[in-house]
Amino acid sequence: MFPTPTPHISAKPGDFGKTVLMPGDPLRSKFIAENFLENPVLVNNVRGVQGYTGTYKGVPVSVMASGMGMPSMGIYSYELFNFYGVENILRVGSVGALSEKLHVRDIVLAQGACTNSAYAAQFGCRGAIAPIADYGLLRTAADIAEERGLRCTVGNLLSSDTFYDDDKTANAAWIKMGVLGIEMEAAALYLNAMRAGKKALTICTVSDHLYRPEALSPEDRQESLTQMIEIALDTAAKMASK
Numbered sequence: 136m137f138p139t140p141t142p143h144i145s146a147k148p149g150d151f152g153k154t155v156l157m158p159g160d161p162l163r164s165k166f167i168a169e170n171f172l173e174n175p176v177l178v179n180n181v182r183g184v185q186g187y188t189g190t191y192k193g194v195p196v197s198v199m200a201s202g203m204g205m206p207s208m209g210i211y212s213y214e215l216f217n218f219y220g221v222e223n224i225l226r227v228g229s230v231g232a233l234s235e236k237l238h239v240r241d242i243v244l245a246q247g248a249c250t251n252s253a254y255a256a257q258f259g260c261r262g263a264i265a266p267i268a269d270y271g272l273l274r275t276a277a278d279i280a281e282e283r284g285l286r287c288t289v290g291n292l293l294s295s296d297t298f299y300d301d302d303k304t305a306n307a308a309w310i311k312m313g314v315l316g317i318e319m320e321a322a323a324l325y326l327n328a329m330r331a332g333k334k335a336l337t338i339c340t341v342s343d344h345l346y347r348p349e350a351l352s353p354e355d356r357q358e359s360l361t362q363m364i365e366i367a368l369d370t371a372a373k374m375a376s377k
């Protein structure tokens with residue numbers, strides 16, 4: 136029997152859908168549940184990490200916050216995959232752009248997540264393991280974005296342990312390798328999914344550009360957020376039959 140409830144999630148077995156959307160921010164979890172799901176029910180509120188399950192296009196879908204950074208995403212995604220039987224996790228977050236090809240409001244699908252974190256060391260692989268998205272989720276989300284005519288880029292992100300990094304030159308090497316932008320959770324999510332034999336994808340909107348001043352109005356921010364959430368929810372609905 137799975138050890139539920141866990142130290143971090145008070146939900147009962149079966150409280151989560153097969154697919155869980157994970158924004159970083161608990162208030163965003165509440166926003167998604169209240170504005171995009173039908174009949175959302177609060178299934179977890181330990182530490183205010185709000186988790187809800189409702190339906191979308193008739194399919195049970197959950198949303199729960201990951202918190203910020205890889206230790207936090209690591210804990211919640213581990214427990215969802217391994218103790219609650221969750222099959223798919225879709226991170227819906229923000230990314231700071233490194234690539235000059237990206238603009239604020241763009242949507243990025245993280246095919247891979249490079250990292251400066253030691254999170255992968257626990258798995259004992261000799262050499263560098265490549266944290267990657269599930270291809271089926273990635274392809275489904277990319278197709279949905281294309282059908283909707285959205286600006287969407289697929290590629291590598293950097294999952295960083297630091298938001299305020301003392302080394303101001305650290306990004307140059309990642310840019311040389313074509314890394315599109317920086318966020319803080321995808322690598323832990325991907326590694327946990329890979330280890331558990333489950334599926335994960337990170338979908339981000341570009342919230343800021345690290346090398347170009349680009350403003351994002353509250354309306355723009357809301358619209359790109361809505362687009363990202365709808366891609367994630369349509370992907371979740373499609374996964375119900377897979």
Ligand code: HPA
Nearest residue numbers: 229230231298317318319
């Ligand atoms: N760094 C890390 N994570 C982020 C950033 C950033 O600059 N912007 C949005 N998420």
